[in-house]
Amino acid sequence: MPELRTEEFIVNMGPHHPSTHGVCRLVLTMDGEKIIKIEPVIGYLHRAIEKICENRTYQQCIPILDRFEYVTAMSCNYVFSLAAERLGQVEVPQRAEYLRVIMLELNRIASHLIFYGVTAMDIGAYTPFLYGLRERELIMDLFEMTCGQRLTYNYIRIGGVSRDIPPEFVPKCREALKIISERMSDYEGLLNENPIWLVRTKGIAILPAELAVAYGVSGPVLRASGVQYDLRRNDPYSIYERFDFDIPVRYHGDCYDRYLLRLDEIRQSMRIVSQALDSLPEGEIKNKKVKANFKPPAGEVYARIENTRGELGVYLISDGSAKPLRVKTRGGSYNQLQVLPHYGTNMLIADLVANFATLDIIMPEVDR
Amino acid sequence: MGLIKKVPIYAENIPGGALVLTTLETVLHQAQAKSLWYLLFGTACCAIELMCTGASRYDFDRLGMIFRPTPRQADLIIAAGTITKKMAPRLRRLYDQMAEPRYVIAMGGCTIKGGPFYYDSYAVEKGIDHIIPVDIYIPGCPPRPESLLEGCLQLQNKIKKQRLLDWQEK
Amino acid sequence: MTKQELAAYVTEKFGDKLRPLESGRYDPLFEVQAGDLVDVAQALKEDENLRFDFLCNLGGVDTKERFEIVYNVASITKNLRLDFKVILPYEQAEVDSVQKVWPGANWYERELWELYGIHVRNHGNLTRFLLPDEWDQGYPMRKNWDAPDFVRLPEID
Numbered sequence: 123m124p125e126l127r128t129e130e131f132i133v134n135m136g137p138h139h140p141s142t143h144g145v146c147r148l149v150l151t152m153d154g155e156k157i158i159k160i161e162p163v164i165g166y167l168h169r170a171i172e173k174i175c176e177n178r179t180y181q182q183c184i185p186i187l188d189r190f191e192y193v194t195a196m197s198c199n200y201v202f203s204l205a206a207e208r209l210g211q212v213e214v215p216q217r218a219e220y221l222r223v224i225m226l227e228l229n230r231i232a233s234h235l236i237f238y239g240v241t242a243m244d245i246g247a248y249t250p251f252l253y254g255l256r257e258r259e260l261i262m263d264l265f266e267m268t269c270g271q272r273l274t275y276n277y278i279r280i281g282g283v284s285r286d287i288p289p290e291f292v293p294k295c296r297e298a299l300k301i302i303s304e305r306m307s308d309y310e311g312l313l314n315e316n317p318i319w320l321v322r323t324k325g326i327a328i329l330p331a332e333l334a335v336a337y338g339v340s341g342p343v344l345r346a347s348g349v350q351y352d353l354r355r356n357d358p359y360s361i362y363e364r365f366d367f368d369i370p371v372r373y374h375g376d377c378y379d380r381y382l383l384r385l386d387e388i389r390q391s392m393r394i395v396s397q398a399l400d401s402l403p404e405g406e407i408k409n410k411k412v413k414a415n416f417k418p419p420a421g422e423v424y425a426r427i428e429n430t431r432g433e434l435g436v437y438l439i440s441d442g443s444a445k446p447l448r449v450k451t452r453g454g455s456y457n458q459l460q461v462l463p464h465y466g467t468n469m470l471i472a473d474l475v476a477n478f479a480t481l482d483i484i485m486p487e488v489d490r
Numbered sequence: 491m492g493l494i495k496k497v498p499i500y501a502e503n504i505p506g507g508a509l510v511l512t513t514l515e516t517v518l519h520q521a522q523a524k525s526l527w528y529l530l531f532g533t534a535c536c537a538i539e540l541m542c543t544g545a546s547r548y549d550f551d552r553l554g555m556i557f558r559p560t561p562r563q564a565d566l567i568i569a570a571g572t573i574t575k576k577m578a579p580r581l582r583r584l585y586d587q588m589a590e591p592r593y594v595i596a597m598g599g600c601t602i603k604g605g606p607f608y609y610d611s612y613a614v615e616k617g618i619d620h621i622i623p624v625d626i627y628i629p630g631c632p633p634r635p636e637s638l639l640e641g642c643l644q645l646q647n648k649i650k651k652q653r654l655l656d657w658q659e660k
Numbered sequence: 661m662t663k664q665e666l667a668a669y670v671t672e673k674f675g676d677k678l679r680p681l682e683s684g685r686y687d688p689l690f691e692v693q694a695g696d697l698v699d700v701a702q703a704l705k706e707d708e709n710l711r712f713d714f715l716c717n718l719g720g721v722d723t724k725e726r727f728e729i730v731y732n733v734a735s736i737t738k739n740l741r742l743d744f745k746v747i748l749p750y751e752q753a754e755v756d757s758v759q760k761v762w763p764g765a766n767w768y769e770r771e772l773w774e775l776y777g778i779h780v781r782n783h784g785n786l787t788r789f790l791l792p793d794e795w796d797q798g799y800p801m802r803k804n805w806d807a808p809d810f811v812r813l814p815e816i817d
Contacts (some may be wrong), residue, residue, distance in 0.1 A: 163789065164789055164790065165788075165789050165790040165791060165792070168790045168791065170800070172801070173800065173801060176803075177812060177813055178813070208685055208686045209685055335713055335714055335736060336713075336762065336763045336764060337763055337764040338714060338715050338716065338762070338764035340714075349736065351736050356736075356739050357734075357739075357741065420683065421683050421684070421685040422683050422684060422685065422689065422730075422743075423684070423685040423686045423687075424686070424687060424716070424717065424730075424732045424741075424743055425686070426716060433716060435716055435717050435732070437717055437719055437730055437732060439721060441723075447721070447723065448719070448721045448722075450717060450719030450721075450730070452716060452717040452719075452732075456767065457764055460764060460766065460767050461764075489790065
């Protein structure tokens, strides 16, 4: 009998693939069903956001950066405003700070609900997608009544926020939080002890903490590997130190922990929002000294915040003119995609889908 | 069974009796317009709104629109999001893989003329209509789900009005 | 350690290699000579009071006269933040790779090479990844870069 000849072969996953959350291409070297090597090919959504920002005034940069990370566009608005405020030494009124925290945390919940739905859909469950996006619409309604947009808000501006919340916002927001917290048990009931879900995620694609730190992985993925590092605590910005909340940590670093951790984070964000609603002060919402032709003095600053996908940073350099000299953005997904080839091998191709989905990568953050 | 037995009775009430006259064209295009299967092709922000339109509140399914992950089963490609110069050949290839008759909806400013990335960007394709032919343009950045639904209804109207000969000549 | 203490500690310990810069507005900012870069990075990571083990960000800057490369590093264990930059001449800009210290620098350095044309020594994988494969129009993030279909935003007063 002749010897059975086997050979490696290449599978091209993407750039148009329903489970890659955008236009990422993974070139996989396969041995049967097992992955030998992963080579991410990116750049299919490289839109030159950094180049565009160099030819915009500071206020004009904010709507461009909305498109940098559209699932949590509030964070992008905020991180740029934070950098510009640090450069220009701008004071922010108290009410604006509270509104910012409310919006950031609501956006975090909305993003995690998308994660919940989309991840489940990638792994093969369609119902969670309908559930997650149903509750997300409640939050979209809140954003819409505040700033008129559903996705790209341009709401948080340098020195404050663009407009005040309408009077019906607070009761609507409390109602939305109540509904979401009631339905959290539905979400968990659908997946947490579902045997198929457990087989697909538990113990799959373990990311060791040392590897994660070495490659700059941050956010929920890092915390699911057992490193308690959250910039809301470790590098406090805005008024987060006034609120009582926990930083959830899980220790296995597998797909299941990454999923559970995000559900935990929804609960903590809801705690922050309800505390902020209780103590929302009256007053100004924008620093009146910040004009449309805002010009900070020359200098450079790196601002970073805890986004849904890890550390979101902006390195902003001003040369004293009306336009920034350089806006270097940093998104968590960039590093999470970078670390994927180093631990994602030696597993089945079906597990790669679960692994990729629970990293919660979105491509504009990678490609910019 | 009861209903089927009663059909002739109902049909007799229609002027002209049980005989309903129509053209093959109308029947074909009605059927085609009411079952547009779209390709899951989302690149950027608009993809999230496309997802929302397919999900609970807006519910694409009631227009007979079901998403398909592969171009070979799709009638419609909704280009949702920015198309960069690197992505443009891939979009063309996906379009070529679809079977005739095929339709294109350009969703959002980026696909129409580059949108917010028209100026100062070296990487963005300024409009997809010089890569593939576009049937419906939906402006917005991103368009609301209602706009997308309206765009799809307009596409259905367009399909209903077309002639069989039109796409024979293509 | 507060930001002032950190700046003082770093100046005292690495004063000959890290020169403080005035332009940093929030976190301490230093300048490093291109030749010392890898040594300084290694020392910052291994110093027992600093432990800068986390590379937040790495980016190139074109100031029209020279290139700058900014390294933003953080320490997870000691909870510190520090920036330092390398200044390079416009012609023949070359820098050493810091992948040995922070492996996550790999893609950031590829980006430097691709978008700014700064050569990174000992990188090992300087290939195109953000721009299309057939790109032949030079280094687009440079300030003096131009192309036929590149439209600048008109100035509006």
